[in-house]
Amino acid sequence: MADYGHEPAFGTFITPRSDRPGDVVALARLSERAGLDLVTFQDHPYQAAFLDTWTLLTWVAAQTERVRVSANVINLPLRPPAVLARSAASLDLLSGGRFELGLGAGAFWDAIEAMGGPRRTPGESIDALSEAIDVIRAVWDPSERGGVRVDGEHYRVRGAKRGPAPAHDISIWLGALKPRMLRLIGAKADGWLPSLPYMKDGDLERGNTIIDEAAAEAGRDPREIRRLLNVGGTFAPTGRGFLQGPPEQWVDDLLPLVLEQGVSTFILFGDEPRAIEVWGGEVAPALREAVARERGASGTAAGEVVRPKARALRRDGIDYDGLPAALRGKAVEPGDRRYASVRSTYMRSGSPGLVIRPESVEDVVAALGFARAQDVPLAIRSGGHGISGRSTNDGGVVVDLGRLNGIEVLDPATGRIRLGPGARWGHVAEALHPYGLAMSSGDFGDVGVGGLATAGGIGFLARRHGLTIDHVVAADLVLADGTEVRADAETHPDLLWAVRGAGGNVGVVTAIELEAYPLRDVVYARMVFDAAATAPLLEQWGRLQEEAPRELTGFLYLSAQRGASPIAQLVSVYAGDDTQAATDVLTPLLGLGPLLDQQAAIVPYAAIVPASDTPHNGGVDRPLLGSGLAGHLSPEIARRIEAGLRDRDIHWVAIRSVGGAVNDVDPLATAYAHRHQNFSLSSVGGRQAVFLRHWDALRPHLDGLYLNFETDTRPERLHDAFPGETLIRLRRIKARYDPGNVFDQNFPIPPEAPGEA
Incomplete structure (x- = not known):
């Protein structure tokens, strides 16, 4: 008698018929519409009457949005585990974490051997499955150092590269009935997946006992292992036996399997659309309710178990x-x-x-x-x-907030768009391009919407179209006390003011609305120079950039080289497709220094900030970044940057041009008050003492800073980020919306005290 407390889940077991592929996919989509959690397919690669299961899983994942997919179960002897691990992780990443791995040791050995697979005894097949699980887990774990090494009798992996990591913890479920396989489940797997029609009375209880004992021997909590069950039956107006009757009878028949045998996932055999609708629309919700009621009465703990x-x-x-x-x-x-x-x-x-x-x-x-x-x-x-x-x-x-990543074009005519904070700007650019719209948004496609659109947004179109925040017209937030509010020109306008430049300090932005502008193609140019004469290069580029029409925005990146001159890479974007005008302003830039490489092309704006979902794996325990703004790249600024690179006080420098449309905005119109400078400087360093010394010497020649590029949180930096009246107003807004200073990680802004002038 056992109830392991897992939340009930429901799925379908659909026959992957190759003669009716459209019907197979339609049943999978129907399963999702019916509210089910899981769609599964058998895997018999030697069976010509069936679709290839892996291809089918991929296709179904692409045709659905929510439901999880799994084989029931994968034929391991015909699918090498290292390749299977990468395939599984890839499908999980592509589907947004919707793949689970049902595994089988193999059967029908004549057919497997005919396909070129190995013939194994029952004992050998279990040993091979155990080794395969080790291989799969190791490939999925890129955090471990070195390659994957498993020296088994059946699978030998010697230094294979790890990764990719899946989007979520993929569960490994084993289809099994024999004691040795059940013990393997207890030791290594995440779930037991048998089929009820093939079981005798008492098999569930006996199987649970063996699994639980093996789990305990392995130092695991038996509740870690989900118990799944393939079931079949017929919906009928009156009862005729077990799972032969109306939906309410099915609930009564299945409830003891949850409360007494620990089953928490039921997967329905069959390809009948009406049965799938009843299964998802009537049986599943009623059984969930019954389980919750009985567990509440008995005090059974529910939820996932922590290992x-x-x-x-x-x-x-x-x-x-x-x-x-x-x-x-x-x-x-x-x-x-x-x-x-x-x-x-x-x-x-x-x-x-x-x-x-x-x-x-x-x-x-x-x-x-x-x-x-x-x-x-x-x-x-x-x-x-x-x-x-x-x-x-x-x-x-x-x-x-990465899962709040919606991108919606509300009105193509006005450019009104609504974005989730977890969306990345490369995907936004990609989504806007078909409408002929764009939004300036930093210089990397994997930058998140929320962080950039609430701090400023210096991008490749800034001099022509301004900062990202200059196009924000509304935001939905959760305040420190949990209140949900909308900030726009009519409702909470003070909060909208703060969001545009200090949004991370006043609440959690859950959606943001902006007005994108018409733009499809731009002229993109990249030039690489030997920057041995760093200071003259900086001064000359600064003059040319300031004199250029506002259609041209340039970002200059400098990197120190051991034993060699610094390298300068200049990325310039002309906001439009007028190639002659672009050529006229780009040509003088070729003389900035010894030219090592150059290219120019007309491209869609989306192409220069390509979409990316690359995992962020850090690499530095405490990164050191300095940030400052400047009206001009003066000789003093240029010389100090050159010395910093030469002495390796700094490793890398980025200078982004602003001015133009950025400076058309009143400094008091947004919480980003820096509306007269022409350049934003930032750099990365490795030794804190020398890095801070370099920046402390540079700051007297600068005027303000850009919040997201600064790690020095000494009190004076707060005044650099939010000067004068801006900080006074922000402190008043903090006192109203976040008096406890809950949001204090993106530079702590002390709320105005009661009675403080």
Whole structure:
């Protein structure tokens, strides 16, 4: 008698008939519409009457949006485990974490051998399956050093590259009935997937006992292992036997299997559309309700089980067991296989105690409420690029908004768009291009919408079209107290003002609306120079850039080289497709220094910020970045940058041109007040003392800073970011919307005290 407490799930087992492929896919899509959780297919690669299961899984994943897909079960002898691991991780990444791996040791050995596969005895097939699980797990774990090495009798992997990591913790379910296979499930697998028609009375109870004992011997909690069951039956007006009757009878028949035999996932055999509709629309919700009612009465704990090894990695100050039920499947903690993929940002290696990944505004409210109750730091993350590293932490809670990544064109005529904070700008550019629209958005396609669109947004179109924040017209936020608000010109206009330049300090932005502008193609030019004479190159480029028409925006990147001259890469974008005008302003730039490489072309704007979903794996524990703004690239600024590169006080420098349309905006119109400078400077360093000394000497020649490129949080930097009246106004807004200074990681802004002038 056992109820392992897993949330009930329901799926279908569809025959992959090759003579009716359209019907097969239609049944899978119907399963999703019916509210089911899972679609599965048998895998018999030697059976010509069936579609290839792996191809079918990929196709179905592309044709659906929510439902998970799995084989029931994969024929391991015909699918090498190292390749299978990469295929599984790839499909999981492409589907947004919707793949599960049902595995089988093999059967029908004559047919397997005819296809070129090995013939194995029952004992050999189980040994091979055990080795395969080791191979698959190792390939999925890129956080481990070195290549994959498994020296088995059946599978020998000697240094294979690890990765990619899947989008979520892919479960490995084994189809099995014999004791030795059941013991393997207890030791290594995540689920038991038998078929009820092939079982005798008592097999479920006997199987659970063997699995539980093996799990305990392996140091696992038996509740880690989900019990799944393929079932079949007939819906009929009156009852005629087990699973032969109306939906309410099915609920009565299945409920004891949950409460007494621990089954939590039921997968329905059959290809009858009406049965699938009844299964998903009537049986599944009624059985979920009945299970919840019975568990509530008995006090049975429900939810996923944390493995003992993972529990040992939990951090002080976080009440993991108090996490709201709605967030449990959306939270990642140290010890989870997904942890490596969510712990860090583009540059900083983080080690948070908990990463919560909301999928709705309600989830954000719950996540923020939970995080506020913990005695640890809080970080909010959008797309995860954030090179300052402030969107992760060590030992704290990270609310990762990456799944709030919607991109919607509300009105193509006006350019009105609505974006989720977790969307990445490359995908935004890609989505806008068919409408002939664009939005200036940094210089990398994997930058998240939320971080950039609330801090400024210096991009390749800035001098022609302004900052990203200059086009923000509304935002939806969750405030520190959990209140959901909309900020626009009529409602909470003070909050909209703050969002445009200091949004990370006033709330969690859950959606943002902007007005994109007509633009399809641009002239893109890239020039590489030997920058031995760094200072003269900087001064000359600065003059040419300031004199250029505002259609031209240039970003100059300088990198130090050991034992050689610095290298300068200039990326210039002319906002339009007038090639002659672009040539006229680009040609003088070729004389900045000894030219090493150059190219120019007319391209869609989306092509220069290509979409990317690359995982962010950090690499630096505490990145060092400095930021400043300047009216001109003066001789003093140029000389200090040259000396910093020569002495290796700094490793890399980026100088982005602003001015033009950026400076058309009143400095008090947004919380970003820097509206007279022409350049934004930033650099990366490796030694804190010399890096800070370099920047302390440079700052007297600068005027302000750009928030997202700065890691020095000494109090004076706050005044550089938010000068004069801007900081006074921000402190008043903080006092109204975040008096407890919950949002203090993107430069802490102290709320105005009561009675303070």
